[in-house]
Amino acid sequence: MARHPKTIITCAVTGAIHTPTMSDALPYTYEQITEQAIAAAEAGASILHLHARDPETGAPSINPDDFAPFLARIKQATDAVVNISTGGSLTASIQDRIAPAKQFKPEMCSMNMGSLNFSFHGLAARYKEWKFDWEKAYIEGSEGNIFRNTFKDIKEAAETLAPDQIKFEHEIYDVGHLYNLKAMADAGHFKAPIFLQFVMGIMGGIGADVENLVFMKRTADKLFGADYRWSVLAAGAVQIPMAVTASQMGGHVRVGLEDSLFISRGELAESNAAQVSKVRRIIEDLGNTVATPDDARELLGLKGGDKVNF
Template sequence: MARQKKTVITCAITGGIHTPTMSDALPYTPDDLATQAIAASEAGAAILHCHARKAENGFISIDPKDFSTYLPRIKQATDAVINISTGGSVLNTIDERIAPALAHSPEMCSMNMGSMNFSFHPLAKRYDEFKFDWEKDYIKNSDGYIFRNTFADIENAATQLAPHKIKFEHECYDVGHLYNLKFCMDIGLFKAPIFIQFIFGILGGIGSDVDNLIFMKRTADRLFGDDYRWSVLGAGNAQMSLGTTATQMGGNVRVGLEDSLFISRGKLAENNAQQVAKIRRIIEDLGCEVATPDEAREMLDLKG
């Protein structure tokens, strides 16, 4: 595949993995979500990957109304590409998880490409003071959660979302997920060009070693040829290092507090924009350029 000229930065603003107790910077009120998303866009993120949370306690929400409280403010203030998560929480069904994307019809949404054990960041267990009751159970049970994305779930989500012409961020947490994606393309669920988010370092998925990134990339090259664009999400302390490696291999990168709460080893990030600014600085220092939202639209073939 020809090396792309610019690098698309995605920022995943809040997610559903971390809990408010872990960092005061993790946004969950509509005000904080909008303010941090807008700042991340201004810092250089072309795509904003969005989850919603309950304003009163930060619990992960898949209620489309909890997206309505902050997405319009982002759209009004920026031209960033909005990407709505269909990951929801491990407690939700696929129909519940796709409801926000169906209701808001964004340019992009996530599409998780396989079922897996899904454990939260092991560091979470160090936190024994919780702000909200739900956090304790969520963390306590985290070893036992299964993130369900069967072929039937994927087909159901793809079929219901198809009329909206939303570009999927195909979340691939392990090499088998690439083969799942290839199978789904072969049976006509997804059309080229596809956009793959290679995910490393989630407990239950592939680890965050450079060897694994090369393996995932080579496998995708073999399976999809020129029919795919790609990005790297390194969870936790792999965020900046693996993300940087991806940009040097010609790929795109995702940062954000959904994927890591830190700005450097042991130091919590102040907000999402700080992570975006850091990866942007690295990309530019290494002689590359970051893509604007419109350039990302063109590169990823979005509906615009």
């Protein structure tokens, strides 16, 4: 009998889109991020995708000083792969965005593969009162922002981080980003196996539906052959359905409060671990095996948790 596929679950713990007003479960203090990351790993996440926050206001932070308090504690408590974001801001320079990864040298970090009109301004109309003064203007301001990821930016990030054997989670918001990645890989900036994260349902990017996923997967097959692995991140209400679909197509999955605050339609998730537990239960019931951290390291060709700087 054929072996059941091993499915990597990534958990994106806090992100830089949602704000504290939107959910009491969204972690933003060092302690909250630590506790939720560890609980997500215990629930079955083999990769933890991590952003930082200002612990006083909950605002997104790309300051390495806001990563340090939780990185070592997470590493001490779990064997999960740590993946540090190089997004985190729609307005900061690429050098500022990659500073945490440059300092801590994780096994993985994200790599956005193209510029886009990344906007979530529509969320502002859903709330009348705010926990913190910065939240409303931050959300509304995304309407006028371009998330810049030029070829020069991507090259600069790759040349800075690749010497530390950091594997990139290539975030693919649209089909053209696959061609951007192909050009950069052909130029020698990225090595197989390439790890694609199809980002679906973000305003400014490709919509989250099965037809689009099939097209993205077919295009990746054409461009990269057998030299890649892939996963799906779907925003909002379609998070779990698209993750399950990806798992049945041979891909991997990403959940977490960065991507959706809900556990089911209209019901806020109590934690990141709740989302991990739900998607794990479904994909195991459908016959897949959830990958361990060491499985993920083997599948993605990672350097190992003993080679990080935290």
